[in-house]
Amino acid sequence: MALIRTKGLVIREINVGEADKIITLLTEDIGKVSVSARRARKNSRFSYGTQILTYGQYILFKGRNSYILDGCDIIISFYDLANDLERFTYAAHMIEMASDAASDHQTSSRVLNLLLHGLNALGKGREPLLVSSAFTMKLMQICGYPPHVTSCVSCREKGVEKIYFSSKRCGFVCENCAKTCNDAVPVATGTAKAILHVLCSDNPRVFNFNLSPENLESFSDISNGYIEERFDKKYRKLDYLKEISQVTYHLGKNI
Numbered sequence: 634m635a636l637i638r639t640k641g642l643v644i645r646e647i648n649v650g651e652a653d654k655i656i657t658l659l660t661e662d663i664g665k666v667s668v669s670a671r672r673a674r675k676n677s678r679f680s681y682g683t684q685i686l687t688y689g690q691y692i693l694f695k696g697r698n699s700y701i702l703d704g705c706d707i708i709i710s711f712y713d714l715a716n717d718l719e720r721f722t723y724a725a726h727m728i729e730m731a732s733d734a735a736s737d738h739q740t741s742s743r744v745l746n747l748l749l750h751g752l753n754a755l756g757k758g759r760e761p762l763l764v765s766s767a768f769t770m771k772l773m774q775i776c777g778y779p780p781h782v783t784s785c786v787s788c789r790e791k792g793v794e795k796i797y798f799s800s801k802r803c804g805f806v807c808e809n810c811a812k813t814c815n816d817a818v819p820v821a822t823g824t825a826k827a828i829l830h831v832l833c834s835d836n837p838r839v840f841n842f843n844l845s846p847e848n849l850e851s852f853s854d855i856s857n858g859y860i861e862e863r864f865d866k867k868y869r870k871l872d873y874l875k876e877i878s879q880v881t882y883h884l885g886k887n888i
């Protein structure tokens with residue numbers, strides 16, 4: 634039986650029975666695949682190699698219903714992110730989006746590369762909202778949905794003074810056209826520059842920029858709104874963090 638060697642990131646792990654695991658690997662060569670890891674919890678090498686957020690070299694063979702793990706070598710583990718609830722939640726959010734975006738082998742490879750750089754930026758202590766928002770916008774570009782940013786996407790006017798963003802129309806719109814779409818939001822100059830930076834940069838420079846807190850909030854809203862419109866899905870993982878921060882805020886006021 635032919636063995637397959639591929640590099641990949643564990644984006645999901647499920648315990649099965651007393652010793653087995655089923656993992657989902659986002660790979661460089663064969664897209665997103667489900668892998669059965671027999672006795673992975675009884676074998677320390679397999680146990681670490683099949684842990685979520687582990688990037689490694691995997692040897693698989695194709696079974697009847699899924700791939701079967703035959704060997705693994707860890708290249709890098711991002712599992713330390715699990716020690717920080719906020720960063721781990723952002724990582725889980727990015728993984729969910731990456732998993733949805735990994736539609737074919739070629740796209741999966743590019744999505745994997747972006748995700749590895751995003752996790753690395755999270756691990757290095759970069760602002761998680763900035764990393765997640767930049768990741769989202771770049772992901773949309775990789776998936777073939779780059780927003781139109783060189784002129785108003787509706788009337789094609791260039792040199793627009795007041796810029797708005799419309800997820801439904803896929804890009805920047807001018808003030809006049811913004812009046813004719815129900816989802817247009819104003820875009821500050823700093824936010825517009827951040828969007829351009831992300832679209833024009835390759836890894837790892839995608840995550841190398843700074844934004845004021847107000848512009849970062851706006852960039853995040855635009856990125857999230859854009860992926861939710863294109864993928865027709867609501868992403869809820871970050872809601873939990875917002876709830877915690879609101880509770881903490883109210884507790885703080887009562888002390």
Ligand SMILES: [Zn+2]
Nearest residue numbers: 785788807810
């Ligand atoms: Zn226009």
